[in-house]
Amino acid sequence: MRIGVVGTGAMGTFHVQTLARWVPGAEVTAVFDADLERARQVAGEVRALTLGSAEELVEHRHVDAVVVAAPDPLHEELALACLAAGRPALLEKPLATTMDGARRVVDAEVASGRRLLQLGFMRRYDAAFLQLREAVLSGAVGEVRAAHCVHRNAAAHPSATSAGVLVNSMIHEFDSVPWLLDDPVHAVTVHAPRVPDGALQDVQVAVLETQAGRVVTVEVSVNARYGYDVRTEVVGTEGTVSLTPPYGVAFRRDRMDGVAVGDDFVARFADAYRVELHSWVESVRGGAPTGPSAWDGYLANQVAFAAVDSLGGAGRVEVGRGERPEIYAGS
Numbered sequence: 001m002r003i004g005v006v007g008t009g010a011m012g013t014f015h016v017q018t019l020a021r022w023v024p025g026a027e028v029t030a031v032f033d034a035d036l037e038r039a040r041q042v043a044g045e046v047r048a049l050t051l052g053s054a055e056e057l058v059e060h061r062h063v064d065a066v067v068v069a070a071p072d073p074l075h076e077e078l079a080l081a082c083l084a085a086g087r088p089a090l091l092e093k094p095l096a097t098t099m100d101g102a103r104r105v106v107d108a109e110v111a112s113g114r115r116l117l118q119l120g121f122m123r124r125y126d127a128a129f130l131q132l133r134e135a136v137l138s139g140a141v142g143e144v145r146a147a148h149c150v151h152r153n154a155a156a157h158p159s160a161t162s163a164g165v166l167v168n169s170m171i172h173e174f175d176s177v178p179w180l181l182d183d184p185v186h187a188v189t190v191h192a193p194r195v196p197d198g199a200l201q202d203v204q205v206a207v208l209e210t211q212a213g214r215v216v217t218v219e220v221s222v223n224a225r226y227g228y229d230v231r232t233e234v235v236g237t238e239g240t241v242s243l244t245p246p247y248g249v250a251f252r253r254d255r256m257d258g259v260a261v262g263d264d265f266v267a268r269f270a271d272a273y274r275v276e277l278h279s280w281v282e283s284v285r286g287g288a289p290t291g292p293s294a295w296d297g298y299l300a301n302q303v304a305f306a307a308v309d310s311l312g313g314a315g316r317v318e319v320g321r322g323e324r325p326e327i328y329a330g331s
């Protein structure tokens with residue numbers, strides 16, 4: 001499968017390298033980034049073409065499928081371009097930066113009559129998250145009553161905003177919590193510390209109520225400084241189950257006893273990205289993507305925009321539920 005990659009920043013570069021080194025049957029043939037120098041450098045590593053625009057890449061005769069790793073505000077238009085060209089695409093999250101935009105993408109995919117898009121919710125491919133889900137759904141901790149999630153990024157992206165903490169970062173929990181518990185989010189209330197006017201509202205804590213009546217807390221920070229840290233604990237009537245940090249080695253030095261905490265999401269989820277891309281390529285070669293769909297992206301966006309309203313002063317906000325279009329049956 002010949003793949004074109006739009007956006008060769010931190011995420012796009014890692015996807016290019018992963019596709020080239022780890023995914024049999026995949027070849028990166030074209031790259032575009034607004035920073036042409038950066039695009040050239042990344043393309044050079046895998047001997048791909050550097051193209052002059054995203055539109056050119058999507059329609060290029062040497063491109064069978066597209067990876068979109070450009071900034072969030074471009075996801076909607078790039079998804080629509082891929083759908084118009086009939087190109088399967090792996091879109092980084094979020095699906096779109098507005099609810100109307102998310103709806104436009106879903107409507108366009110439904111109108112095309114088949115699934116072409118997959119969302120970059122890579123936690124669904126992470127071995128630890130998969131084991132956690134298996135434990136929860138098999139009843140290993142009894143009836144699930146609550147869960148607690150922590151998601152701390154080491155340093156804020158220059159584009160970070162208070163709403164973005166929810167739409168860009170907490171979006172991972174808005175997808176992973178319903179997936180882990182097999183239970184959609186029914187309502188959300190966001191709490192944020194008081195900060196000086198205009199300052200980034202970081203850290204934020206959301207309380208999610210699920211359709212089955214579970215309560216889930218989610219703490220997200222985009223500027224935790226000490227490192228990148230993702231934790232989840234699920235509390236049931238018979239016990240709890242939680243992710244164990246992916247520790248490799250422990251140090252005792254400089255009067256400290258402990259393990260290093262990386263600052264890099266790529267390192268923490270490197271294997272998940274590999275499995276994600278591998279499975280995406282396999283499924284697209286087999287006819288259609290089978291991973292997280294545009295509908296999953298739409299549902300996560302619904303929670304995210306309810307959360308944005310809550311952050312803006314609306315208190316507890318119930319999450320609307322649309323009817324799942326037929327093409328997403330089983331998604």
Ligand SMILES: NC(=O)c1ccc[n+]([C@@H]2O[C@H](COP(=O)([O-])OP(=O)(O)OC[C@H]3O[C@@H](n4cnc5c(N)ncnc54)[C@H](O)[C@@H]3O)[C@@H](O)[C@H]2O)c1
Nearest residue numbers: 007008009010011012033034035069070071072092093120
């Ligand atoms: N799934 C995940 O775990 C995960 C992790 C990080 C980022 N992301 C997502 O991946 C995307 C990229 O994030 P990043 O961390 O790599 O950001 P980044 O800032 O490192 O990279 C963004 C790249 O997009 C390029 N760009 C800007 N405008 C463009 C345009 N008009 N067309 C093409 N390229 C353009 C920039 O030059 C830059 O190279 C975002 O949507 C982000 O939400 C996902």
